Amino acid sequence: MHGPRKGAGLRLHQNGRIMTTTHSQSAPAPGKVYLVGAGPGAADLITVRGARLLAEADVVLHDALVEPEMLALCPQAKLVAVGKRCGKHSSAQHFINKQLIDHARTHRRVVRLKGGDPMLFGRADEELRALEGAGIEVEVVPGITAALAGAAALGRSLTLRGVARSVAFATQSRAPESAEIAAQASADSLVYYMGRDAAQRIAGELIDAGKPAGTPVAIVEAATTPRERRALLSLQALRDGAASSWFDAAQPSVLLIGDVFAGANAQRISRCTAQVAREAA
Numbered sequence: 001m002h003g004p005r006k007g008a009g010l011r012l013h014q015n016g017r018i019m020t021t022t023h024s025q026s027a028p029a030p031g032k033v034y035l036v037g038a039g040p041g042a043a044d045l046i047t048v049r050g051a052r053l054l055a056e057a058d059v060v061l062h063d064a065l066v067e068p069e070m071l072a073l074c075p076q077a078k079l080v081a082v083g084k085r086c087g088k089h090s091s092a093q094h095f096i097n098k099q100l101i102d103h104a105r106t107h108r109r110v111v112r113l114k115g116g117d118p119m120l121f122g123r124a125d126e127e128l129r130a131l132e133g134a135g136i137e138v139e140v141v142p143g144i145t146a147a148l149a150g151a152a153a154l155g156r157s158l159t160l161r162g163v164a165r166s167v168a169f170a171t172q173s174r175a176p177e178s179a180e181i182a183a184q185a186s187a188d189s190l191v192y193y194m195g196r197d198a199a200q201r202i203a204g205e206l207i208d209a210g211k212p213a214g215t216p217v218a219i220v221e222a223a224t225t226p227r228e229r230r231a232l233l234s235l236q237a238l239r240d241g242a243a244s245s246w247f248d249a250a251q252p253s254v255l256l257i258g259d260v261f262a263g264a265n266a267q268r269i270s271r272c273t274a275q276v277a278r279e280a281a
């Protein structure tokens with residue numbers, strides 16, 4: 001908690017006169033909130049600025065995807081878990097917004113630590129608007145997003161001269177419009193966040209929208225953490241369910257789709273168990 005601030009008195013212009021007040025007469029000003037990108041997982045993949053802010057924070061409100069090693073960077077701070085994971089414990093977004101505002105009113109430096117980059121699929125905008133609406137100063141500190149960490153793990157560039165000149169970061173957690181699918185299919189390299197449960201549907205819709213069935217698909221799970229796994233298959237195999245038993249539902253994963261992933265550094269998956277059984281029958 002911070003009370004009246006130290007230092008010289010505030011100078012206020014009132015009726016043309018300059019008045020000097022002491023801080024003990026004024027209400028404590030709200031603290032500042034930093035929306036900090038934690039990066040994809042590894043504690044040393046946060047930015048230098050992000051790590052400094054963590055080390056100086058009074059309170060850190062963090063996501064479920066933030067690794068415990070990263071929280072060791074702020075031993076002095078009060079930690080508040082506000083994670084939202086599909087199908088797991090979740091704090092409603094409005095409650096997170098309220099917690100941010102309440103903490104900023106009682107603490108000087110509040111860090112909102114969000115996985116990857118705070119501005120990608122992280123509902124940062126709702127937090128920004130809520131804080132701005134409450135008159136609280138906010139600063140955004142970018143982070144390495146999962147798509148970039150995934151491509152690095154695969155040793156493949158998302159752009160490649162003569163092969164890939166456009167990249168899309170997408171999600172399809174809800175049934176998409178066909179125009180949306182067509183736009184996504186037209187990107188040379190395509191990365192789906194939160195796509196595990198809809199992976200077969202996504203693959204089918206991309207093929208129906210004109211993406212060649214043989215297009216390579218890489219899956220990177222828990223990128224940059226000790227639990228990282230990588231798989232490589234075709235869009236057709238993904239559609240057929242070949243990756244369904246490969247996924248670990250407890251880990252986050254991205255689907256990276258495009259010709260640049262051919263031959264990527266990953267475990268090959270060719271056909272799903274059900275298909276093998278059908279062929280053997």
Ligand SMILES: C[S@@+](CC[C@H](N)C(=O)[O-])C[C@H]1O[C@@H](n2cnc3c(N)ncnc32)[C@H](O)[C@@H]1O
Pocket residue numbers: 040041065114115116117118119120121122144145146147149150192193194195220221222223224225252253254
């Ligand atoms: C709510 S989104 C947040 C994305 C985050 N803001 C970012 O920039 O990476 C969560 C999704 O990001 C992806 N993700 C996050 N961390 C990941 C990791 N280490 N490896 C693979 N995918 C990850 C998964 O698709 C996960 O379901």
